[in-house]
Amino acid sequence: MSHLLNRSTFGDPKNAGNLMSLEDSNQLLNEWVPNERLRLHMKQVAAVMKAWALEKENADELTASKWELAGLLHDADWEKYPDDHCRIIIEELERRNIDPDVIHCIASHGPNFFGVEPVSKMDKMIYAIDELSGFIHAAALIRPTRYEGMDAKSVKKKLKTPSFAAQVSRNDITDALSRIDVSLDDLISFIIEHQKNVA
Numbered sequence: 235m236s237h238l239l240n241r242s243t244f245g246d247p248k249n250a251g252n253l254m255s256l257e258d259s260n261q262l263l264n265e266w267v268p269n270e271r272l273r274l275h276m277k278q279v280a281a282v283m284k285a286w287a288l289e290k291e292n293a294d295e296l297t298a299s300k301w302e303l304a305g306l307l308h309d310a311d312w313e314k315y316p317d318d319h320c321r322i323i324i325e326e327l328e329r330r331n332i333d334p335d336v337i338h339c340i341a342s343h344g345p346n347f348f349g350v351e352p353v354s355k356m357d358k359m360i361y362a363i364d365e366l367s368g369f370i371h372a373a374a375l376i377r378p379t380r381y382e383g384m385d386a387k388s389v390k391k392k393l394k395t396p397s398f399a400a401q402v403s404r405n406d407i408t409d410a411l412s413r414i415d416v417s418l419d420d421l422i423s424f425i426i427e428h429q430k431n432v433a
């Protein structure tokens with residue numbers, strides 16, 4: 235099954251700055267994503283993306299909201315439309331006249347699946363954060379104290395155990411990190427810190 239989007243431009247530049255209200259995005263998630271674990275994953279990626287924009291990129295509120303929205307919706311079509319994952323949510327956001335940066339970010343969150351290269355820092359960060367966030371959550375769930383006392387070292391050890399969360403592509407994580415000037419340790423620590431309290 236190919237998930238290649240075979241497109242390189244997304245959305246309409248005249249929609250720059252158009253985001254979605256929290257009410258609308260929650261409604262979409264409730265309709266499209268019955269799976270609570272997947273919803274939590276997107277909420278965690280959204281929280282980490284927003285925090286990264288504010289703390290590391292000096293982003294203003296609008297920009298940080300773009301990062302957050304891309305995180306919140308990046309897998310929105312995964313449960314209902316697994317064969318058309320990414321294409322469906324992208325077309326939905328285009329129909330809703332959402333900011334093209336947000337749509338491009340979602341389209342490039344898995345370049346090896348969707349064939350769209352991350353361009354902006356937002357694109358590159360969602361690629362790096364997405365897989366690691368899911369991996370870290372899986373690692374937290376098997377710890378008796380969950381996120382409490384969790385550090386980058388134990389996560390890196392799990393990454394070197396191929397049988398643990400085997401569906402998480404270590405190659406994608408390495409590839410994503412090669413595109414940004416952030417160490418694996420720092421990114422893991424940042425993700426733990428900003429997703430541990432997301433419920």
Ligand SMILES: [Fe+2]
Pocket residue numbers: 275279308309364365
């Ligand atoms: Fe994801």
